[in-house]
Amino acid sequence: MKTRLLWLLVPALLAAGCGPVEDSEAPVIDELTGQVLLEATTKYDMHRLMEDTDITGGQWITTAQVQAFLQQNNSYLATYKDPAWGSKTAAALIVERSKAYSISPLYMLARIQVESSLVQSGTSNNLAKATGCGCPDTSGCDAQYTGFGNQIECSAKKLRGYLTDLDAGRATVSGWKVGVTKSTSDPCSVKPVTKATAALYTYTPWVGAYAIQCGRTTVGGSSLVRVIFDRYKSAYAWGTGATGCYTETAGTTLPVNGCVQSSSDALWRQCLSTGAFTAGSTAKPSTCTVSYPWCSSSTLGRSVPARTCVQSVNDSQWHQCGVEGAWQSAPTAPTSGAGPVGACYEMYAL
Structure with a gap:
């Protein structure tokens, strides 16, 4: 688990020269997820972590594209089929269940990586809690959401519920709302500018290490979702979406x-x-x-x-x-x- 995100640092290491690299410091492990935190070379505004279309866009993304992306990353998910969901592939479940709630499959890939490292891992560790859905910081995971397909369904459905509340002008279930200041678990005082940002903090109430203001260095938090989303967005030719939108x-x-x-x-x-x-x-x-x-x-x-x-x-x-x-x-x-x-x-x- 400690090395799953380290590939993202390779360019920086190569730039230092071809000789052996000494690890002068132990890697920083996310105290919530157990994942290795990335170097915070790019930082984001904690009040505007993501745009609404980052989370709801990507409806043109196909199962074949996600499958190719998983293979490109030598992911365990590239060969996984969920018996509880009719032996559908991981790629099919990511695309179908995300689109069923008008959630971006690309966002879902970033969420999976942040919570479980499965997109870039060759092992099945954390498969049962792939998106961290139903797994609050203060207790164990809810058994009804155990399993890969259930995790994708749970994550997409909950996020859609948050956005539905925000579209209607209501606060989310935990009180997040655009234009209203609320404290995160870091703690930081955040005033979301976009619905996507309010939804992210509802799902993971931590700013984390990758925001300009206030974040903690020992937690990836919602700011890490933005980091991984941006990297994945540019790591594969996903297309432009000009062909339309899939509707369940x-x-x-x-x-x-x-x-x-x-x-x-x-x-x-x-x-x-x-x-x-x-x-x-x-x-x-x-x-x-x-x-x-x-x-x-x-x-x-x-x-x-x-x-x-x-x-x-x-x-x-x-x-x-x-x-x-x-x-x-x-x-x-x-x-x-x-x-x-x-x-x-x-x-x-x-």
Whole structure:
């Protein structure tokens, strides 16, 4: 565990010459995670650690790209498949579960490395607590979140919950909010400028060693997430995201300016050219090039999200909620669980 992050220091060592390098000081170990801390050669503003699109962007990133990145880093995760999640690969789980909550897979890779070093480790140490989700500083990990797939799901879901609260103008579960000063565990007095920064401190309430102000030198904290994110962002050709945004609600990739009414909270989100969605709004954006709204069902007496399959009381036939809120014939839904726009989000038989 002590050497997992040391590859990031190689350029500095090589610049010193080709002779043997004496380790004059013992490596500094993060007192919370047990990981080796990096040299703080770059420091960030603790009030603005990350931009919102750093956490919600990257929706164009594919499983193949993440798999290649893991292989590039000789990661144990490059060959891992989670039996609890249908033997899906680590890359597939990182991409699918992150995108299910409109969280960036690139951010998730940085989070995994900060919490467990698994992205750059060739061993399975810390696999069960890969993202540190459900593992508070003051106690052990919650058993319900044990396992790699569960850790990715937990981390992405919790972060989305924080952002949902912040989008609605509320503070997060632990009281973090944009423009409101709050003390971290370092302690430091932080006034988040971005929602992403407030969400980071909700997840890990430490500034750590890589911020300009106040941080501790014995803890990586939330500032380390920014360090690793920036390094990973430039270490692989992830693309630009101009092709669109993947939406779990519609089960498809929307083009830029495409819109979807989320199945989780019924709020409208529009795809940006960065590959991220806009913050949720109750009104449908006026510039949507294509949209997936909820569909009104007379059979159920209410509206339901895109991809929902319903057996109509009028003709006993199955239909699926599709693009532009239109019901489409879905005769195979009762046997295959899917219709013309993909797997049924929910199924309602007579």
